[in-house]
Amino acid sequence: MSRVQKGMVAGAAATLVASLLEIPNLFLNWFDPFQGVIASMVGMPGNLAVGWAIHVVSGVFILGPLFGVLCPRLPTDTPETKGIVFAVGAWVLMMIGVVAFGNYRTFTAGSGFGTIAWLLITHAVFGIVLGNVYARLVAREKRGAVYVGGAHAH
Numbered sequence: 516m517s518r519v520q521k522g523m524v525a526g527a528a529a530t531l532v533a534s535l536l537e538i539p540n541l542f543l544n545w546f547d548p549f550q551g552v553i554a555s556m557v558g559m560p561g562n563l564a565v566g567w568a569i570h571v572v573s574g575v576f577i578l579g580p581l582f583g584v585l586c587p588r589l590p591t592d593t594p595e596t597k598g599i600v601f602a603v604g605a606w607v608l609m610m611i612g613v614v615a616f617g618n619y620r621t622f623t624a625g626s627g628f629g630t631i632a633w634l635l636i637t638h639a640v641f642g643i644v645l646g647n648v649y650a651r652l653v654a655r656e657k658r659g660a661v662y663v664g665g666a667h668a669h
Contacts, residue, residue, distance in 0.1 A: 516656060518583035525648035526579015529598075530571055533641040546630040549637065556613060574641070578605055582645055598646025599639050606638040 541548050541563075550566025559565050582601050589597040610631070
């Protein structure tokens with residue numbers, strides 16, 4: 516399996532976990548829903564279906580494969596911290612996008628800072644899962660490698 520494919524699998528798992536974190540927020544209305552923020556950025560405020568679709572596509576088909584390519588080059592030692600660095604970088608780019616291209620009312624007055632903090636937390640969790648699943652896929656492939664005409668290095 517290529518690094519891009521491993522990244523897609525890890526991105527799917529991380530997107531699922533981040534989505535599960537978002538579900539209680541949708542019903543309890545703690546903060547502005549992430550999918551609502553995304554929908555507002557693309558000019559369709561209130562359309563959560565568009566936000567969910569963009570969330571899934573970007574997590575599985577953009578961020579996952581990009582992590583697979585960048586993982587060996589990211590700073591830090593563990594896959595989970597590499598995932599956090601990557602996901603927080605994605606969060607920074609998203610915040611820049613909200614400020615540069617979004618509506619200044621993207622975050623409501625009552626939950627502006629809370630929403631930003633919630634997005635940072637969910638991105639960090641996304642990164643932890645992304646890095647962990649990716650590392651497990653890499654380790655599984657290494658365990659299954661066949662060495663022909665040589666010995667394992669110790």
